[in-house]
Amino acid sequence: MVKNTFIISIGKISTQIISFLLLPLYTAKISTEDYGNADFIISIAAFVVPFLTLLLEESMFRFLIDARDDGDKEKIISHTFIICAVNTMLISIIFGIIMCISQYSLGFSIWMYCIASVFIALSNALARGKGEILTYSVSNFIASVMTIVLNLVFILGLHWGFRALILSGVIANTLAALFVYFRSDILRYLKFSNIDLGLVKKMLKYSIPLVPNTISWGIINVSDRLVLMGILGASINGLYSVAYKFPNLINTFYGFFVIAWKETSAKMAKDNDFSEMKKITETVNLMLFSVTILMITGIRFVYPLFVNKNYWDGVMVVPLLSISVFYSSLAGYIGGIFTAFKDTKILGTTSFVAAIINLLIDLCLVRHFGIFAAAISTLIASVFLYFYRGLQVRKYTHFLSIKDIVYILCFICLTCIFYVNKSSVNIIIFVVSIMISVLLNYRMGCKMVIKTKNKFLKNRR
Template sequence: MNRIKKLGFNTLIIGLGSMGSKFMIFLLVPFYTFYLSPAEYGQADILMMTISILIPILTLSIADGVFRYTMDKIDPKKVFSSGCAILVLMSVLLVALAPILLQIPMIQDYYILFSLILLVQAWNALFQQQVRANGKLILYSVSGLLMAVLLFVANLVFLKYWDMGIDGFLYANLVAFSVQAFLLFFGGKLYRFFSFRAINKPLLGKMLLYSLPLIPNAVLWWVMQVSDRYILTLFLGVAANGLYTVAAKIPSLLSMLNTVFFQAWSISAIGDGIKKSDTFFAQVFTIFSCLFFVVTEVILLIVQPFADTLFSAAYQGVWQYVPFLLIAVILSSFSSFLEVSYMAEKKTKQLVITTLKGGIVNIALSFLLIPFVGIIGASIATLIGFLITWLLRMHQTGFFRQIESKFSFWCSLALLFGQSVYLSCIDTPNLMVQCLFAVALLGCQAVLVKKLVRYKTARSLAK
């Protein structure tokens, strides 16, 4: 199986489960807008986002180390057992931190649920990485799909029928992630890989040397994605954060594609030892960028009627915050694509510098823009933060010169940015103007695809 087919196969298998599960989670957003007020949804979102940032910190990002070293064909029993040791220590640390967490206003009323979800998601992340590294992609995908179905059913029960508000939202997440962790552990027979005797301190040291730099990288990545929500809450209140959270869910359609591709791409790039100087690297990026440009254009064309139809009256108008967030997701995805090369070469320390600079710009702009231009200022700050990170990584890896059909690529990015400015500044977009942007972008993508097809044809004839 050649590299393109292998990457396509892995993407398909992961996508069947992941896209289905993530799309179902996206469909819950309109449901939340009917059963949670903007203030309640904003509070619930803050809790879940706080959990997402505590996981890499408390677990030392060991799940990433487990994946990377299992891919190196090191005894999986030693790798998994050593990873589990870190999570056991994390569980003890979480109990010790209870007095501190109970003093935080946004957490204290939900401390038990908050802690349980944190523990379950941490173990779930470790199980996912081990199963993925073991090559059990079907189980990986099925578990994600089952989790989404359970999340939908649990939300239906706790929010619609039992009217439990934020508590119901948290209970639904706890049930869904617990069942997924159970399925991964027993379905993947991970119990066969655990033994206290298999815990290997020298190996654990190497794993931590790889994973520790990923902690500040994960924190800073989270800062660029989430910090603006805390700043919004500070200046404009939790209701504004609720509106912004709903707006951010629409670009999550694009994030789904990136998540699926990133998981498949990391397996191929690390497993096959693909270098960033390899022509295959640039070809995959061309396909990747074409897909993202086209999907983004489709979302921009339908974002207004889509949002006005699906969301309740309290959330009308959030679509105007979406365009800049879509561009931010594109830039974030391009950065993630290059991130795989750092992982493959175990140069995780270099990731931190690029993410740090982007994070600083994001936070500074959020404090500067939100008080003056409101919610849309958060979107702009996020976009610029990811732009800085991506450009720095492009420079650091020397990938600028490897982009194929540079004019078409940069023109496509400029067109999407121009269309985003147009949509964000006008209450009633003109369909004709929208179509002109779309035709121009598709023309640029046609040039890229044509060049790629010619290259493939030439290689086939050469053989």
């Protein structure tokens, strides 16, 4: 799992760093309104794509892990691509008619981004399901590099505003997907005869309960954007989306682990290896907690270095969003345990309730608290999702513990100190947070260094 996480992260980590370093350029050249529009389009696309694919890419990934031979792989891959293609065409026609009638100016941009997202989702699942982690990593590297290069060309050279961000993503994702299809020899596996209805039912039984889960996560993200765009305007949404980029770094790097974790947890579930699952859970909790407290205590010093002054007001919601990402990440980790045991129904129901909570709080608070309403609603929804799933997962492994109370108390204290805005106190707390993070992860770090060293020496012999 560590090896796969490392390979996956290699594909994105360097480009993520470069992209983050370019944030001052983006925020200087793109207005808060344009940034808000681009973020809105990407959020809408993330909401729509599960309807296009029915999340059969997740079924393809999971079923390919258990595939016995190339014949099984042909059936799984063919059925996935056929259903996704037909469904995408039908929904695209309906979407096109609605956009023509309403004459919505952002409609074509949303459609383009949705189609590119379908391509990359299927290609990612194909590479992972076949165990081609290196291909998956290179594909993501291509997508990241192309996005950065095209952003520079379209923003600096052509001054296309928010459309530069959207078109860059569309081209980059499409090229990365084509790379995977070529490397995986996709035509070899696409057989359009002998439809196995039994297999289709099994795959849909696995994927369809995941649709409400993914859509609910989309609602959590989109509802914030919709409410901010509709009531406070695109400019405020721009501030919010830039602020979210910092805590989202936690989610990005954690995402590398989750991708590897889904495959590993599936194998653990197959072997009933609950003790090892518990050890990994404890390690993940400590690592995420450490990164989160560093984000809360250090963001005041980092934010002005990366963001144009027009966006500085957004720093005030970063602590709340960081804690939200902490709990949503752990909730996603628990989701990996459910998917490993093919128990996906619980994911949709819990996420749907969290989405409703998020939307209701948004609507109730936005006129009184402005941008803070979006952060507060996301935080409450994420905390609910984590604790509810933590209770439900007890039939497989124990997840919740006394540490959760300690985490909550620490987050409350650090957030209060952040809003006091005493620079000397913030510096001291930041230094203390670094020391705590090192101590919490020292044992795990030593183990990894020793094991890596031993393996290196063994290979040399």
